[in-house]
Amino acid sequence: MTCKIIEFPKIHDPRGNLSFFEFPNQLPFEIARTYWIYDVPGGEIRGSHAFKEQQEIVIAISGSFDVVLHDGEKEIKFSLNRSYYGLYIPKMYWRRLENFSTNSLALIISNKGYDETDYVRDFEEFKKLKNV
Numbered sequence: 001m002t003c004k005i006i007e008f009p010k011i012h013d014p015r016g017n018l019s020f021f022e023f024p025n026q027l028p029f030e031i032a033r034t035y036w037i038y039d040v041p042g043g044e045i046r047g048s049h050a051f052k053e054q055q056e057i058v059i060a061i062s063g064s065f066d067v068v069l070h071d072g073e074k075e076i077k078f079s080l081n082r083s084y085y086g087l088y089i090p091k092m093y094w095r096r097l098e099n100f101s102t103n104s105l106a107l108i109i110s111n112k113g114y115d116e117t118d119y120v121r122d123f124e125e126f127k128k129l130k131n132v
Contacts, residue, residue, distance in 0.1 A: 003069055003093060005078065006057065006086045019084040021057075021109075028088060029055050029111035036061070036107045040100040047096040050120040052129070054112040057086040058097070063104025070094040070123075072130030080106075094126050 008026055011018040023030045037046055047067075058067055064081035071093055078087050079099075086109075089095055097106060112118065120126045 003076070003078075003090060004088050006088055008084045008086060010084045017084075021086070027057065027109070031109050031111070032113050033110040034107070035110075036105060037097065038105045040065075040104065042100075044100070045096050045098045046100075046106075048094075048121070050094045050126045051091050051112075052118050052120060053091050054110055054115075054118050055091055056089045056111075057109045058089065059083060059086045059107045059109075061105040061107045063101040064099075065097055065101065065104050065106060066099040068096050068098065070126075072127050092120075092126075092130060094120075094123060 006021075006026060008019045008021050021027050040046060058080065060080035061083050064079065067078045067080060067087055067089075069076050069078070069089065080087060100106075120129060
């Protein structure tokens, strides 16, 4: 599977809208870990790594930010700014999150628990592992 935007259900209500996700209806994996990134100072970048096995979905719960993905050969940028869209990132994609708006909140859901040995933190090593 390749990276893609997943549109979550959006239930319209005059009191406020509601969106949700469930496995296996909207998610391609069962959730093992959830974390969020917030209070990112202007100009800072988060991420800058890949995972050997972990898959993730990134959601802009509030505000906006860009997710830049690299497959070892080319780069693609996704601008996230709707809480009912999630960006699915399979294993072995280099990712960085940048251009955070004020008060943005990034929610990340993962199919694996935290494991430092799953991280690839050097871009040249990443390209070697991708056989580029």
